[in-house]
Amino acid sequence: MQSGAAELANEAASVGVHLSPLTRFILAVLAWLPATFAIWYFAAPILLWPAALLAEVAGRTGFADLVRIVEQTRAVVTFTTTLKPGQAIAGGIVTVDVNMLLYSFGLPLFAALTLAAREGNRIRTLLIGYGVLLPAVAWGIVADFLKNIAITAPLQVVSQTGFAAWEREAIAFAFQFGSLILPAVAPAIVWVLTHREFLERMRSSA
Amino acid sequence: MIRFFIWFVALLALLFGLELTPWLQRWFVEPWTGALAHISAMLVTGFDPGVTAAGKILRSTTSGFAVSIEAGCNGVEATIVLIAAIFAFPSPWTHRLVGLAAGVVAVQGLNIIRVISLFYLGQWNRDVFEWAHLYVWQALIMLDVLIVWLIWVRTLPRIDGHDAPPPPPTSGAPVTA
Numbered sequence: 588m589q590s591g592a593a594e595l596a597n598e599a600a601s602v603g604v605h606l607s608p609l610t611r612f613i614l615a616v617l618a619w620l621p622a623t624f625a626i627w628y629f630a631a632p633i634l635l636w637p638a639a640l641l642a643e644v645a646g647r648t649g650f651a652d653l654v655r656i657v658e659q660t661r662a663v664v665t666f667t668t669t670l671k672p673g674q675a676i677a678g679g680i681v682t683v684d685v686n687m688l689l690y691s692f693g694l695p696l697f698a699a700l701t702l703a704a705r706e707g708n709r710i711r712t713l714l715i716g717y718g719v720l721l722p723a724v725a726w727g728i729v730a731d732f733l734k735n736i737a738i739t740a741p742l743q744v745v746s747q748t749g750f751a752a753w754e755r756e757a758i759a760f761a762f763q764f765g766s767l768i769l770p771a772v773a774p775a776i777v778w779v780l781t782h783r784e785f786l787e788r789m790r791s792s793a
Numbered sequence: 794m795i796r797f798f799i800w801f802v803a804l805l806a807l808l809f810g811l812e813l814t815p816w817l818q819r820w821f822v823e824p825w826t827g828a829l830a831h832i833s834a835m836l837v838t839g840f841d842p843g844v845t846a847a848g849k850i851l852r853s854t855t856s857g858f859a860v861s862i863e864a865g866c867n868g869v870e871a872t873i874v875l876i877a878a879i880f881a882f883p884s885p886w887t888h889r890l891v892g893l894a895a896g897v898v899a900v901q902g903l904n905i906i907r908v909i910s911l912f913y914l915g916q917w918n919r920d921v922f923e924w925a926h927l928y929v930w931q932a933l934i935m936l937d938v939l940i941v942w943l944i945w946v947r948t949l950p951r952i953d954g955h956d957a958p959p960p961p962p963t964s965g966a967p968v969t970a
Contacts, residue, residue, distance in 0.1 A: 609940075609943060609944065609947065613940055616936065620932070620936075624932075688927070688928060689927060692927075692928040692929075692931055692932050693932070693935075695932065696932040696935065696936065700936075700939075760810070763813060763864070766865070767809075767864060767865045767870045768805065768870060768873075768874070770931070771871075771874075771931055771932065771934070771935035772805070772874055772935065774935075775874075775935055775938070776798070776801075778939075780794070780798065786943070786946070789947065790946055790947055790949075792947075
């Protein structure tokens with residue numbers, strides 16, 4: 588695979604500009620990011636289908652009394668619950684939409700880092716990273732759903748969930764961790780763990 | 794590497810848990826976020842005088858558009874990740890502190906660029922703003938943290954013998970005591 592960054596690096600070399608391995612790597616990552624983001628965005632319905640499936644399994648097994656149906660429409664997962672919106676809407680049920688893109692932007696970041704490192708079997712590394720990161724995406728989806736019904740929903744809905752105070756605190760923490768830390772940090776961790784030799788060489792070249 | 798990973802995750806969970814406490818939110822995160830808004834406004838008024846900051850809100854007095862700097866956009870979480878990565882990696886304390894100081898400047902510097910760029914993107918196109926806000930800048934800030942950490946790791950003295958002088962030759966002139 589050849590990227591714009593590789594061409595840029597070659598061009599720099601041809602005019603006598605010396606770039607350190609780290610600089611070349613950073614340029615390559617920045618060149619790959621638009622491509623990986625575009626692929627991620629347009630292929631999201633397929634790429635994120637396993638994450639939606641994991642979220643459905645987690646929802647149906649962990650919160651079987653609350654979750655009735657889980658459906659995916661493009662990059663959005665809709666949880667149809669057993670909860671009632673209140674007496675004002677007779678016969679209604681509460682549904683929660685979760686945008687999976689919010690919790691999966693680490694996938695294109697991981698792909699750009701992996702492709703830029705040009706290390707070993709990149710297809711295999713991409714597949715490993717994808718498989719490892721899917722549970723992190725599912726974590727964000729489920730935590731978002733739970734936050735919606737247990738914390739931000741109207742009081743008459745929250746009261747039906749039966750969550751204790753400490754459980755609501757745990758949901759709040761899980762949501763914060765799943766939205767602020769996990770989506771960005773998980774790809775970086777997986778990339779570091781799958782590129783130990785690359786990092787060692789990068790360090791040796793200092 | 795496994796030891797680093799365990800320490801990193803433990804420190805990350807500890808620091809993130811501390812960040813969420815009401816005490817730290819009130820006495821550190823909120824003032825920090827407010828300072829970020831004011832620094833951004835101060836930088837922007839150099840070329841756009843119609844920008845003011847109030848609390849954590851950056852506002853254009855000409856267009857009326859405003860952005861509120863919320864959790865995830867104040868660079869605190871990115872800084873926490875950097876702190877955990879630096880302190881989990883085996884290195885001398887002086888290197889850790891220097892790396893931390895330089896790293897915080899680098900991460901927060903880019904974060905100010907993020908805030909200012911989102912402020913203008915939001916006035917130009919709301920869809921582009923959402924994309925940049927929710928996905929692109931999140932990834933770029935984490936990339937910044939990773940790059941800062943890689944640069945810092947490259948500056949560390951080797952402790953595994955790689956920097957040691959080569960061993961004496963096993964043949965040739967005998968070594969005398």
